[in-house]
Amino acid sequence: MKIRLAKENTMFNFGIFFTGVVVLMALFAGILSPHDYAKQDLKLALKPPCWAKGGSWTYPLGTDHLGRDLLSRILHGARVSLLVGVGSVLIGSTIGTFLGLISGFYGGWIDSLIMRIADIQLSFPAIFLAIALMAFIPPSIWSIILVLGVVTWIQFGRVSRGSTLSVKEKDFVEAARSVGTSNAKIILRHIFPNILSPLIVIATVSMSWMILAEAGLSFLGLGVQPPTPAWGSMLSEGRTYFGIAWWYATFPGLAIFITVLGLNMLGDGLRKL
Amino acid sequence: MRQLILKRLWQAVLVLVIVSILSFLLVYLSGDPVKALVPLDASPADMENIKVQFGLDRPIYIQYITFVKQAFKGDLGDSFRYRQESLKLVLQRLPTTLQLVAFAVLIAVCVSIPLGIFTAVRKNSIYDHIGVVASLSCISLPGFWAGILLILFFAGYLQWFPPSGRGGLSHLVLPAVANSLHLIGLFTRLTRASMVDELEKSYVVALRAKGVPRWILQYKHALKNSLIPIVTVVGLQFGALLGGSVIIETVFAWPGIGWLLYSAITMRDLPLIRATVLVISLLFVMINFIVDVLYAVIDPKIRYT
Numbered sequence: 001m002k003i004r005l006a007k008e009n010t011m012f013n014f015g016i017f018f019t020g021v022v023v024l025m026a027l028f029a030g031i032l033s034p035h036d037y038a039k040q041d042l043k044l045a046l047k048p049p050c051w052a053k054g055g056s057w058t059y060p061l062g063t064d065h066l067g068r069d070l071l072s073r074i075l076h077g078a079r080v081s082l083l084v085g086v087g088s089v090l091i092g093s094t095i096g097t098f099l100g101l102i103s104g105f106y107g108g109w110i111d112s113l114i115m116r117i118a119d120i121q122l123s124f125p126a127i128f129l130a131i132a133l134m135a136f137i138p139p140s141i142w143s144i145i146l147v148l149g150v151v152t153w154i155q156f157g158r159v160s161r162g163s164t165l166s167v168k169e170k171d172f173v174e175a176a177r178s179v180g181t182s183n184a185k186i187i188l189r190h191i192f193p194n195i196l197s198p199l200i201v202i203a204t205v206s207m208s209w210m211i212l213a214e215a216g217l218s219f220l221g222l223g224v225q226p227p228t229p230a231w232g233s234m235l236s237e238g239r240t241y242f243g244i245a246w247w248y249a250t251f252p253g254l255a256i257f258i259t260v261l262g263l264n265m266l267g268d269g270l271r272k273l
Numbered sequence: 274m275r276q277l278i279l280k281r282l283w284q285a286v287l288v289l290v291i292v293s294i295l296s297f298l299l300v301y302l303s304g305d306p307v308k309a310l311v312p313l314d315a316s317p318a319d320m321e322n323i324k325v326q327f328g329l330d331r332p333i334y335i336q337y338i339t340f341v342k343q344a345f346k347g348d349l350g351d352s353f354r355y356r357q358e359s360l361k362l363v364l365q366r367l368p369t370t371l372q373l374v375a376f377a378v379l380i381a382v383c384v385s386i387p388l389g390i391f392t393a394v395r396k397n398s399i400y401d402h403i404g405v406v407a408s409l410s411c412i413s414l415p416g417f418w419a420g421i422l423l424i425l426f427f428a429g430y431l432q433w434f435p436p437s438g439r440g441g442l443s444h445l446v447l448p449a450v451a452n453s454l455h456l457i458g459l460f461t462r463l464t465r466a467s468m469v470d471e472l473e474k475s476y477v478v479a480l481r482a483k484g485v486p487r488w489i490l491q492y493k494h495a496l497k498n499s500l501i502p503i504v505t506v507v508g509l510q511f512g513a514l515l516g517g518s519v520i521i522e523t524v525f526a527w528p529g530i531g532w533l534l535y536s537a538i539t540m541r542d543l544p545l546i547r548a549t550v551l552v553i554s555l556l557f558v559m560i561n562f563i564v565d566v567l568y569a570v571i572d573p574k575i576r577y578t
Contacts, residue, residue: 120288123561124554128516132550135538136299212415216520219417220535235418239524242425250425253418261413268409 012269018262022255026078033072034060037229041067046245062247065237070247073229074255080230081259084145084214085207091149092210093203096156101187101195103157104164115161118154126151127213134222141224144217148210155202163195170194201270208263215256231256277569285562292554296547297340349551350544352537359548363530367552369439370522370529374514376449381456382507388457389464394491396469404461411458416517420451420524437526448525452518456510463506467499501572508564512557 025032044067050060061070103114121129129151137143167173168191176186217223218232226233231252238249315323324330343349352359385408392404427447428436434447471477472495480490518531526532530549537545 119284120291123288124557125513125516127513128519128553128557131516131519131534131538132296132299132546135546208413212413215415216417216517219520220523221539235415235421239421242421243429246425249418249421253415253421256415256418257410257413260415261410264409264413 009269009272011265012273015262015264015266015269018258019266022078022259022262023082025075026082029072029075029079033069033075034058035069035072037068037072037076038227039068043067046241046248048245049247049251052247061251062245064234064248065241065245070251073234074231074252077229077231077234077252077255078259080141080224080228081211081214081256084141084148084224085211085263087145088148088152088210088214089203089207091146092152092206093156093199095149096153096158097160097192097195097199099153100157100160100162101164101191104161105168105183105187105191111161114157118157121151122154126209127216130213130217131220131222134217139217139222139225141228144214144223148213152206152209155206156199159198159202160195163198164191167191167194201267204263204270205267208260208267211256211263212260274569278566281562281565285558288558289555292551292558293341293344294337296550296554297337299547299550300543344551349548352545352548353542354537354540354545355542359542359545360552362545363533363548363552366528366530366533369527370515370518370531373445373448373452373522373527373529374511374518376445377452377456377514378507378511380449380453381460384453385457385460386464386503389461390468390491390496392461393465393468393472401465404465408458408461408465411454412462414454414458416451416455417520417524419454420448420521423447423451424525437524439528448521448527451524452514452521456514459510460503460507463503464499467502468495471495471499501568504571505564505568508560508567512560515553515556 044059044063046065047056047059047063047067048054049062049070050057052062059069059071061074064070064073099114103111130147133147133151134144137147173186173190176190181189214223214230215232215235218230219236221233221236223232224230234252235249235256238245238252242249329336347360348358349360351357352362355362388404388408392401395401424436424447427433434443436447438444472491477490477495480494481487515531518529519534520531521527522529522531523535530553534546534549534553536542537549
C-alpha cells in the first residue's frame with residue numbers, strides 16, 4: 001500500500017534517491033575513494049577536474065591546495081555530515097520528545113515551565129545560538145553534535161506536546177488508565193507510538209538543517225577541525241583559491257546542496273504520504 | 274490590547290535577564306575564564322592582572338551584579354584587539370548590517386510574494402511544480418556557497434559587481450542576493466501554502482458562486498487574508514538573518530557586526546564577542562516584541578493566553 005502511494009509521490013522518490021546516494025557515499029567512502037583523502041603532494045596541488053583543460057582521470061574532481069584528491073575528500077566528508085545530522089537529530093529529538101510528552105501528558109506547571117523555556121529559546125535564531133556557543137566550547141565533531149542537538153529540541157518538543165494533548169483524550173488511553181496502567185507505561189506504550197509519524201517528518205527536515213548548520217560552523221572554523229574532511233571547512237579553504245581554482249569550493253558546496261535538498265524533498269514527500 | 278503589550282513586554286524583560294546571565298556565563302563555558310579572557314600570548318603576570326581587573330577572584334554572583342551594573346552604564350569592557358570600548362565598536366557596525374539585512378528582505382519579499390501567488394493560483398500546473406522545486410532548492414542552498422558562486426560568476430567572470438567590501442550600491446547587490454535566496458524559498462512556499470489554503474475556504478467559493486471576477490477574488494480577498502502569516506514570518510526572519518549574517522558577511526568581507534563577531538571569535542576577543550552577542554540578542558527581543566504586537570493589530574482574533 002505504502003509502496004503504491006510512493007509511486008505517485010515524485011518528491012518522495014527524488015528525496016529517497018538523493019539521500020540514498022549520500023548514504024552510500026558515506027558508507028562506502030573507503031572503497032569508492034580513488035586515493036587516500038589525507039595524502040598530500042604539493043606537486044599535484046590545484047589540478048583541475050578531469051573534463052577541464054589540464055585535468056586527468058586520476059583526479060576526477062581535481063585536487064586541493066595541498067594536492068589531495070577532492071573526490072576522496074568529498075566522499076569522506078559525507079561521513080562527517082551524516083554523522084552530525086543523525087547524531088544531533090537523535091539528541092534533539094530525544095530531549096524534545098521526552099519534554100513534549102511530559103509537558104502534554106501532565107500539563108500544569110511542568111507544562112508551562114517547559115513551554116516558557118521553549119519560548120525564550122525560540123526568540124533566538126538557532127544558528128546564532130549555535131555560533132555563540134561554539135565560540136566558547138572547544139570545537140570538535142562531538143561538541144557540534146551536542147550543541148546542534150540542544151539548540152533544536154524545541155520543534156520536537158512542541159509537536160510531540162501537541163500530539164500528546166490530542167492522543168491522551170482518546171478512548172484507549174482512558175481504557176488503559178481504567179485497568180490501572182501506570183503513567184509511565186501509558187506514555188511509552190500507548191501515547192508515544194501514536195505521535196511518531198509527525199516526528200519522523202520533523203526529524204528529516206531538521207536533519208537537513210543540522211547538516212547546513214554544521215557546514216556553516218565548519219566554514220567559520222568553529223566546527224569540525226582539519227585534517228578531518230568536512231564539506232564546510234573544505235569550502236572555506238576553497239574560498240581562498242576560488243580565483244584560480246573554481247572547482248575547489250564548488251564541489252564541496254554542491255555536495256552540501258544535494259544532501260540538504262534530498263532530505264528536504266524526503267520531508268516534503270513524507271508529509272504527503 | 275494594553276494587556277497584551279504589557280504581557281509581551283514583561284516576557285521581553287525576562288528574556289533579557291536570561292540573556293544577560295547566559296552571556297555572562299559564556300566565559301565559563303570554556304573552562305578557565307581567565308584563559309578565555311586573555312589573548313593567547315599572555316604572560317602569567319598579565320593573567321593575574323586580568324583576574325583582578327575583571328574581578329574573577331570574587332564570588333560569581335557579585336561578578337554578575339558588577340557585570341549588569343556596568344552594562345547599564347554602556348560599559349561592556351574594552352576590545353583586546355581594537356583597544357576601544359567594545360559596545361561602541363558594535364554600534365558603529367550595526368547600521369552596515371541592518372542595511373544588508375533590510376535590502377535582502379526587500380529583495381526576498383519583492384520576488385517571493387508574486388511568485389507564491391502565481392504558483393498558488395495555478396496549483397498543480399507545470400509552473401507550480403517548477404516553482405515548488407525551485408523554492409525548495411533555494412531553501413536547501415547554503416548561503417555561503419551561493420555567495421561564493423555569485424562572486425565567482427558575477428564578479429570574477431562577468432565583472433559586473435565588485436567581489437567584496439563596502440562601497441556604493443554595487444557592493445550591496447551580491448551579498449544581499451546571497452542573503453535573500455534562502456528567504457525567497459521560504460517566503461514563496463509560505464505565500465503559496467497560505468494562498469492555496471485561503472482559496473479553498475468557503476467564503477471564496479461563495480464569492481465565486483456569486484460571480485465575483487476571479488482576479489478580484491484572488492487579489493482583493495484571498496491575498497489580503499493570506500498575508501497575515503507572512504508578516505510574522507518576514508519579521509522573524511529579519512532576526513534570523515541578523516544571526517546568520519556572521520557567515521555571509523565573512524564571505525563578502527562586509528564590515529558589519531557579523532564580520533566583527535567572526536573576527537572577534539578568531540582573535541578570542543572576549544569582551545567584543547560578549548558585546549556583539551548582547552546587542553544582537555537585544556535586537557532579536559525587540560523585533561520579536563514588535564512582530565507580536567503587529568500581529569495582534571493586524572489580526573484581532575489573536576489573543577495570547
